[in-house]
Amino acid sequence: MGNLLRNEVERLIEVGNLVGLLNKAGELHGHLCSYLAYGVIAGYIAVHELGVKSGGMEEVIAIVETNNCFSDGVQMVTGCSFGNNALIYRDLGKTAVTVAKRDGTAIRIVLDPDFEDSREKEYPEAHELWNKIVARREKATSEEQRRMMQLFAEMSINELSKPANEMFRIKRMKITVPEYAPLFASARCSICGEKVMETKARLKESKAVCMDCAGGEYYVLDGRGISAKGT
Secondary structure (H helix, E strand, O other), rough: HHHHHHHHHHHHHHOHHHHHHHHHHHHHHHHHHHHHHHHHHHOOOOOOOOOOOOOHHHHHHEEEEOOOOHHHHHHHHHOOOOOOOOOEEOOOOOEEEEEOOOOOEEEEEEEEEHHHHHHHHHHHHHHHHHHHHHHHHOOOOOHHHHHHHHHHHHHHHHOOOOOOHHHHHEEEEEEOOOOOOOOEEEEEEOOOOOOHHHHEEEEEEOOOHHHHHHEEEEEEEOOEEEEEEEE
16 A cells, blocks of 8 residues: 555656656655755665665665755655654765665665765856855845745756766665664653653653653754754
């Protein structure tokens, strides 16, 4: 049943329709951009080389090393996500992914730094607008916003035709695949009454409480990566 829900994505993979896969990824990501395209291409190379299809049951594992646009492209094409426990995040800050079968047969794909550095020269207007609007958070006109998104979309399509051996460093390898995700019982917080995974609950006066109510430290994944936060 799971694969039936991915019929369109699997069909696009089968015929090598990268534009179609990019558009599907754009539905998740919200816009088209070059790093989304790199994730789509990396995901396509991986599933094609490994000969795998995802039914969302951890039969395929993707280990991403960044939480930028690249990872959304990987998720859409590979079918690996946080929700189905097939996406693993290594907080390394590299535009890279390792996709593996359950037997450990894997492929690691990382964006080549020389290729990445050459993009600004090839797309100067897009990079100038990105630096102004996104990097420096300067006030931009609606026309500048529109133009930036237009250029991003054009870039993403153009990048699909670049040779993969120029774009990526690709390594075939064997890895130790993580075990299937364990199942945990739930506990009810004695203060707020909300359910919490038992392994995430804390004890307060011999009663289970969630981390929010306990006032303890927990981890957050945001645009900066993983960091510890206090409630």
